Amino acid sequence: MSIRLRLTLWYSGLLAGTLLLFGVVIYLFVNWNTFGDLKEQLRVQNSSIHIQSKMNFLDELNLSLYTDDRSFGQKDIYVQVVNYSEGAIWLSDNLRYNNFSIPYVEASKNPKEGFVKTKVEVNKYKYDMLTYQRPIIVPINGKETLVGLLQIGVLSHNEERFLSGLRTILIFSSIVVVLIAFTVGLFIARQALRPIERVIRATDQIEKGSDLSVRIPAIGPKDEIGRLVSTLNVMLARLELAYNELEEAYKAQRRFVSDASHELRTPLTTIRGNIDLLERMWEKVRASNRNESNGEWLPLDSDRWEMSKEAMSDISAEAKRMSTLVNDLLALARADAGYTMEKEPLELMPLTEEVVRRAQLLPRTAEWRVGDLSAMRGVTVTANANYLQQLLFIFIENAFKYTQEGVVELSAVRREGQIGFVVQDTGIGMNPDEIPHIFDRFYRADESRGVTVGTGLGLSIAKWIIDEHKGSVEVTTREGDGTKFTIWLPITLPDTSPSTIIEGTDEIEE
Incomplete structure (x- = not known):
């Protein structure tokens, strides 16, 4: 329920209570x-009437009435005396003339003195009557006994009709006033709360569009709502400043990571080149320290060579690992910085054949097998050749890493508008629950088992390359049964431009 409606209901309820x-x-x-x-007339008439009682020779009670008021029996006042012992009723002349009587209360109900409203029937019509009744009590055999009832009444039909009309007027007028007040109250509340609606619209715009430069229009007096609007605008200004500073710091951080990764590649390349040079030089030294007559190595030089050779091998391996890590960090830094790849129409079959040739030279213990690639014939995609090759090598090297014994196979499938690279192995596989995390940075599916080594960045880079090419990836795996990756890319048709490439979505199957 809105504040406007609640305020209107409270106001209407208060008004209704006041009107009630x-x-x-x-x-x-x-x-x-x-x-x-x-009532005053009836009291005066009652005080002027006296009742006398006497017993006749048959021990019957007789009641007689006399009055001090000369206007007794006038047309507007009706008098009736009831004798409970004999059931006799004495009526005033106007009652006898109009041929009706006043209803009375039985003696068993012990009537009390006072005013009573009742209805009388005159010529088959019922009229309201206000009566004053007075019980007649006389001593009989030394005991006070209720023997009769004196009733003095006046017709109050017109007064009752007037009061009934007054009740109707008050009820309906109150309802109409409350309805009018409710309608007007809604309008007034809407006008009063209009600045709050502007606040809500502005905050919704900021929430949906992340545009912190939006400000709430300050219209109206500097009341509580005006001060609220001013405070919110100041808060938005501070948030915009903090957000811009944070964004600049984040951009600077990303530039630093990108630049650092780029700068680190140069010394690592130099180290690797020098190590290769040292290895070649040591080969010459080793040849010069060999006895030409018998072909044996000199003991001292041989030991020195072995130690130096081992040290250079370690340095070379670590340098290669650092170079790989830096290259991965550089690729991820470019992804974070919003780097956009340069893509062009590319035939897949020549690129895939080059990948197949180079994959045979990768260090591996599993069998490398090339499946059916006929689906790629004549297929053209809009892609970056270098990054697409890197994408395939990431999945192939990953398959070799987790397949110590078995087969790693590359094949191709096609469906409407898309071409898919299928990299399937018969390695250790993984738990299907781990699939949603395998593309996270530094995540290792087998980390707890320590089966393989690596940085956990390859699949993160692969996911970035897939997203840049508007593709998707499907994963099917089971522990002990190997893993199958299907990388889908949209096909560029001859009559379409790169802007009309079909976008894929990530799908994960168990």
Whole structure:
């Protein structure tokens, strides 16, 4: 429920309660004022009437009435005396003339003195009557006994109709006023809360568009809402400044990583070149220290050679590993920096044949097998040749790494609008629960088992290359049964431009 509706309901509820209280007070006042004169007349008439009782020779009770008021029996006031012992009723002349009587309470219900509202039937019509009743109690055999009832009444039909109309007017007028107040209250609340709606729209725009330069229009007086708008604008300005500073720092960090990786490649290349040179020089030294007559090595020079050879091999291996790591970091830094590859239409078959040839020279213990590549004939994709080769070598080297014994196979499949490279091995496989994490940086699926060595960056780079080529990857694996990667790339048709390449999505199957 909105604040506007809640405020309107609270206001309408308060107004309805006030009108209810006001209506009740008005009705009670009018009721008291309307019936006040009638009740006063009945009291005066009651004080002027006297009842006498006597017993006849048959021990029957006779009641007689006399009054001090000369206006007794006037047309507007009706008098009735009830004798409970004989059931006899004495009626005033106006009651007998109009041929009706006043209903009375039975003696068993022990009637009390006071005002009673009742209805009388005159000529088959019922009219409201206000009566004042007074029990008649006389001593019989020394005991106070209720023997009759005196009733003095006046027709109050017109007064009741007036009060009924007043109730109707008060109820309906209150309902109409509340409805009008509710409608007007909604409009007023909407106008009063309009600045808050502007605040909500501005914050939604910032949330959806991440544009912190948006400001809330400051319109209206400097009330509580105006101060809130001003405070939010100041807060947005500070957030924009902090965000821009953070973005600049992040860009600087990415530039640093990219530049550092680039600069590190040069000394590593130099180290590797010098080590290769030293190895060739030591080959010459080794040949010069060999006895030409018997072909044996001199003991001292031979030991020195072995130690130097071992040290240079270690340095070479570490330099190669560092070079690989730096190259990987450089590729990821370029990805973080938003590097865009230069792509052009490329035939897949020649590129794949080159990859197959070079893959045979990779260090491996598994059998390298080339499957059916006929699906690639005549297929052209928009790609970067160097990065596409790197992508295939990442998956092939990864398969060799996790397949100590068995087969690693490269094949191709095709479906509508896409071509797929299939790299399948019969290695150790992995738990399907690990699949969502294998493209995370530095994640190692077999880290807890220590089966292989590596940095855990290869598949992260592969995922970046796939995304840059608008492709997708499917993974099927089971522990002990090997793993199959299917890399899908969109095919560039002859009548389409690179901007119309079909985009793929990452799919993972177990």
